[in-house]
């Protein structure tokens with residue numbers, strides 16, 4: 001028997017287990033979040049005898065006899081001070097990190113009520129925030145300290161209006177851990193889902209045997225490709241992504257789903273995955289776009305390895321280049337990037353007595369989710385309701401179906417609520433990334449530094465599935481010449497399938513990669529000419545009536561040059577060593 005003192009209340013449990021699982025799953029403490037399960041993110045921070053510690057690294061036996069505190073246990077004054085300060089400073093966005101951040105702040109302020117900036121930094125060094133950045137969080141902690149010292153009072157929000165700040169309406173709820181993310185939801189008797197993933201980026205799935213897993217005590221169902229009642233392929237635009245890979249098919253990346261389990265506990269569901277026998281013939285994966293486009297490459301999809309091509313041609317770029325006074329030709333490569341949102345994907349599917357399946361998600365588009373789920377389940381749209389819960393960060397990484405459809409399938413088959421939450425490592429394995437790109441870019445100008453031509457070839461690695469690869473490539477091609485007046489352009493882009501993780505939406509949607517190439521070329525061109533980086537941008541910046549590389553004419557409210565003028569002094573300071581700004 002273990003005795004736990006949580007926020008002044010005593011709880012008992014027979015079994016020694018992970019402290020975070022105990023607090024979340026059995027005591028339903030929702031302020032604690034499970035962002036990683038391995039001590040990396042700080043979302044599960046608790047006070048243990050006054051010291052900030054990560055609950056995911058503790059066990060019930062190690063916490064026995066010690067005083068555990070979460071934000072639910074703060075005094076009313078502390079709750080008011082922290083919630084107000086975090087809202088007032090704009091330190092709460094998705095809110096997933098905030099309760100853990102506040103516990104670390106309390107550990108600090110309980111001992112240093114006049115903390116220096118350095119002390120605050122040190123106090124939250126174990127807490128990651130992926131939305132807000134740390135400046136506002138540090139300001140919030142400073143402000144909370146002032147409230148707790150009695151120097152400022154908690155003021156009501158201004159109510160908004162032009163010229164005044166408006167705090168987020170949900171900031172306090174998030175700060176105090178009362179906002180509900182899907183994994184915080186609990187329905188008595190619900191089942192837990194787990195997914196068997198492909199072991200190999202490219203392999204022929206020869207057979208799959210789920211008989212042992214199906215009879216494992218506590219398992220309610222095991223599903224494979226043959227159990228999908230509707231369309232087995234889905235996709236945001238191209239329906240190229242299998243809900244479950246079937247025997248006789250090739251896997252396309254390591255995150256492919258092969259079998260689904262629903263069981264009475266998360267532990268049983270994961271143990272059952274180990275009992276599924278999947279037999280593979282391992283094949284050489286296609287990991288380079290150049291090889292993927294060659295005649296020797298195996299076809300990853302029936303239509304081949306080219307997802308889409310984007311072409312922009314304006315004027316005669318080659319002739320303009322030949323007549324140009326200056327030019328820069330650069331080759332740029334950018335890697336895939338992980339969104340690392342703090343909340344791993346989670347869905348809870350609940351069959352209703354009215355015959356409607358309700359799916360709770362924290363995704364970016366409940367309507368797209370529903371469209372995908374109804375086609376996979378083979379149901380009319382009115383039989384599925386998708387309800388958005390708080391989203392603990394997404395940044396483009398929660399556009400595609402990841403857990404929603406699998407939870408829905410398991411709930412439909414069992415007739416019971418099923419929650420499916422990815423671990424951090426599964427999350428990284430499964431969802432699309434920012435596209436890796438290879439960009440060959442030539443930028444040319446005349447003697448006066450006016451751009452004459454841009455020539456670009458962009459290859460985007462869209463990985464195993466299309467996701468939003470086509471539109472991302474289009475955006476990359478339309479932005480590779482930058483916010484400049486370019487009279488001649490020759491731009492071609494290719495989105496290419498490989499056996500790498502899929503790539504899709506991510507903040508900037510294809511633009512950050514090409515901005516890197518475009519702006520580097522502009523710097524190099526300025527250097528070659530002997531003018532400042534600011535000057536070359538000012539000479540070429542779009543203004544109302546001028547056309548960009550695509551031929552799109554800048555609207556009357558375009559204020560790029562005004563923006564450049566506003567930052568001229570900053571440029572002057574940074575680039576004074578290169579050339580003074582005239």
Ligand code: FES
Pocket residue numbers: 033034035036037038039040041042043044045054055056057
């Ligand atoms: S540090 Fe415990 S969940 Fe991330």
Ligand code: FES
Pocket residue numbers: 091092093094095096097098128129130131132342392393
């Ligand atoms: S507000 Fe910190 S992770 Fe979203």
